[in-house]
Amino acid sequence: NAGVTQTPKFQVLKTGQSMTLQCAQDMNHEYMSWYRQDPGMGLRLIHYSVGAGITDQGEVPNGYNVSRSTTEDFPLRLLSAAPSQTSVYFCASSYAQGAYEQYFGPGTRLTVT
Amino acid sequence: AQSVTQLGSHVSVSEGALVLLRCNYSSSVPPYLFWYVQYPNQGLQLLLKYTTGATLVKGINGFEAEFKKSETSFHLTKPSAHMSDAAEYFCAVSLPGIGNQFYFGTGTSLTVIP
Numbered sequence: 585n586a587g588v589t590q591t592p593k594f595q596v597l598k599t600g601q602s603m604t605l606q607c608a609q610d611m612n613h614e615y616m617s618w619y620r621q622d623p624g625m626g627l628r629l630i631h632y633s634v635g636a637g638i639t640d641q642g643e644v645p646n647g648y649n650v651s652r653s654t655t656e657d658f659p660l661r662l663l664s665a666a667p668s669q670t671s672v673y674f675c676a677s678s679y680a681q682g683a684y685e686q687y688f689g690p691g692t693r694l695t696v697t
Numbered sequence: 698a699q700s701v702t703q704l705g706s707h708v709s710v711s712e713g714a715l716v717l718l719r720c721n722y723s724s725s726v727p728p729y730l731f732w733y734v735q736y737p738n739q740g741l742q743l744l745l746k747y748t749t750g751a752t753l754v755k756g757i758n759g760f761e762a763e764f765k766k767s768e769t770s771f772h773l774t775k776p777s778a779h780m781s782d783a784a785e786y787f788c789a790v791s792l793p794g795i796g797n798q799f800y801f802g803t804g805t806s807l808t809v810i811p
Contacts, residue, residue: 588740617799624706626787626803627741642798674740682793683729683748688740 586610590675590689597665597696605660605692607675615678616658617642617686618650620671627674633658634681665696703788703802711810716760716775718805720788723769728790730771732762735785735804744786747771758782783809 591606609616617632629642633652647669649661658677662669672693676686704719722728729748733741745756752764758781762773771788788802 619801624803627801629798629800632798676741682791683746685731685743685746686741686799688733688742690740691738 588675588677588687588689590673590692592692593690595692595694597662597694599665599667599696601665602661602663603665605662605673605675605694607658607660607689608656609658609675609677609687610656611677611679611687612655613677613679613687614655615681615684615686616652617676618648618658618660619674619676620644620669621674621691622671630660630673662694665694667696670694670696701788701790701800701802703786703805705805706803707806707808709808709810710778712780713777716773716778716782716807718773718786718788718807720762720771720773720802721769722771722788722790724790724792726793727764727766728792730762730764731789731791731799732756732760732771732773733787733789735787737784741787744773778807778809780809780811783807 588609614635618630619627628644631650633639674691675689678684678686700723702721731746732744735741745754747754747764755761760775786805
């Protein structure tokens, strides 16, 4: 099992550019989520999905879009990057909600200039 | 609203000393509780979790935590710190029966002094 994989590991964007952060898991998990990690702020939930075709907003969804066409993949799209989106992004998955632990990918470090 | 508070954003202990990292939560119902560890430039990995049953839970690398409902706390401890324990530690809660969101604390950076 590869677990949760994320690509790319590093990315530099200019303000206004768009890009997609890729996330995939091979554990047949129904629940997937995206977080951003900023110094002193812990992890903040951006979007999450409870299954293919179902997504919902988290705490900080503005500026990000997601879709979930398959169980395995959960890409995060930045439509028009802003310097405030400079952060480390983590994708996570779990078997289900509630009592189940989340498995995290290695992260994508994004810098927007 | 659900919240998780980790007291102390930075904690330093001497090698061999007790490690105590504090976590308090606010919730009207007992949540599921987790501790994660993050080593530099890596993702988070689970240390331990409490769902139901015994309130003292043991995790990997000698860590344990105790759920105290009356104090709404889930503090993480380890009797004797090792240099390899230096990392960022996150407490997290998940509310049972409510779809689904995890809430993380802001993290505690643990430094181990040789």
